[in-house]
Amino acid sequence: MKIALIGYGKMGKAIEQIALQQGHEVVLRLDVNNPEEFTAANLQKADVAIEFTRPETAFENLQKCLEAGVPVVVGTTGWLHRLEDAKVICTQHQGALFHSSNYSVGVNIFFAVNRFLAQMMNGHPQYEVRMAETHHTQKLDAPSGTAITLAEGILENLKRKTNWVNQPTEEAEELSILSYRVDPAPGTHEVYYESAIDTIEIRHTAHSREGFASGAMQAALWLVGKKGVFGMADLLGF
Missing domain, CATH: 3.30.360.10 (Dihydrodipicolinate Reductase; domain 2)
Known part of the structure; x- marks a missing residue:
């Protein structure tokens, strides 16, 4: 699976480590140092995007992914006051959005x-x-x-x-x-x-970030090929 990492801080790097261990490929790494690379063409090189950034940028980031037709797993918290807007965008583009306050x-x-x-x-x-x-x-x-x-x-x-x-x-x-x-x-x-x-x-x-990163990877694998808005209850069945 090819992955775009939106946010390449501690969580992004933890996810990358697990992804590589599992045999996946990270094709795009985005952070504040390379915003010019955050384009639809670059996103479309990935099968799924995983977003861990900041509350004030999360909604715009997920919107770009959905508009590009790329499934997106969002781990950033503090943006859920715009969840209904995100659901509308997801439906408009027949996309896939996975969000959770915690992926452990x-x-x-x-x-x-x-x-x-x-x-x-x-x-x-x-x-x-x-x-x-x-x-x-x-x-x-x-x-x-x-x-x-x-x-x-x-x-x-x-x-x-x-x-x-x-x-x-x-x-x-x-x-x-x-x-x-x-x-x-x-x-x-x-x-x-x-x-x-x-x-x-x-x-x-939590003893480390590994549980969060592992759960985000599990969500990304599960999301590919689906349409709609999902959370950990859908993934885990409770």
Whole structure:
């Protein structure tokens, strides 16, 4: 498979390493140093594009891929307020778009456990829920996309919470997410249910970027030949 890497930072290089180990070819590497190479003709040399850049550029990047007829896997977070626009563009060009707040298989299992636990906690109002997430200082968005996905899973299943806030809160209907930025920290996400007598805690800690890069490669392989908008639930089946 021929791959275009949009974003050639730490994640892009981690993906490249796995791609080469699996026998694939990277035909295009794009970053801030060579924007002139970001053309439809160059994109079309690839079977699939994998995008890990910045929130403010992700939408434009995926749009270029879809307009060029190239399936695109987007790993950048912080742009999902434009997801509906992306779906329209994908449909217009009969393209393929794969997006996720986190490509780690372990994190997606964590998402499922989080939803199930929130549903169970509906019958136990004595437990107050809160969240925390920790990333390296180069992480631009706060809370992380993964934390937002976890929060949405709680809000969808725990009736006493209606919205999340990225700060401590005393409001009963609000879900607090605290964000910490320290080095080195690939990513830790924690959900706490606390009562006067005990605490239930679930946590996922990433030890390296390899899990994210491997998942992105798995998504890219799966996406080729498909049409539509997909996520990790489609890939993993839960």
